[in-house]
Amino acid sequence: MATLTYVYADSTAVLGPLATFAEPHSYDLCATHAERLTVPRGWDVLRLALPAAPPRSPDDILALADAVREGEAPSDDGNDSSSGRAGAHRADSEHAGDRGAGDRPSRAPLDVPPGADIPRRHLRLLREPY
Known part of the structure; x- marks a missing residue:
């Protein structure tokens, strides 16, 4: 990966x-496009030393x-890896009617959204409690 910056006053990339x-006037380029870079006639290219591999960052x-990735691994205790709990749907439906209309939200789990039992391998949004 590299960053391409144009200096128009000097006709330099x-x-x-x-x-x-x-x-x-700067653009991030993948390694392939950084190697193939060409500029208009009359322009100069200044290639600074690029690191061999991108440094790992926290x-x-x-x-x-x-x-x-760790959450995708099946567990040995029978818990559903997508929800992290065994019997999540049953527990949620038991607490669904615990709140009154004007009551403050309890710490009871929210209802499981439809399709939550389908294993997914990507991130998804979660509802916020009231």
């Missing part, structure tokens, strides 16, 4: 390491992806 923040999205 600078190809360097992936930028940590967005700048005007980014939140990487931690989230690892957690999702």
Whole structure:
């Protein structure tokens, strides 16, 4: 990965390491497009040294992806890996009528949305309690 930045005043395209923040007239390129970069006639290309492999960072999205991958592994105790609990649907339906109209929400689990029993291998949005 590399970042391409145009310096219009100098008619120069600078190809360097992936930028940590967005700048005007800069574009992130994959390795293939960074290697094939050409510029208009009269322009110069300044190629800065690129790292051989992207450094690993403790980014939140990487931690989230690892957690999702770990959640896909079947457990030995019979719990459903998509909900993390055995009998989740039964427990949710038992608590569905516990709240009155003006009551503060309890800590009872929410109803299982339709289609939740279908195993999914991607992230999905969850409803927020009232």
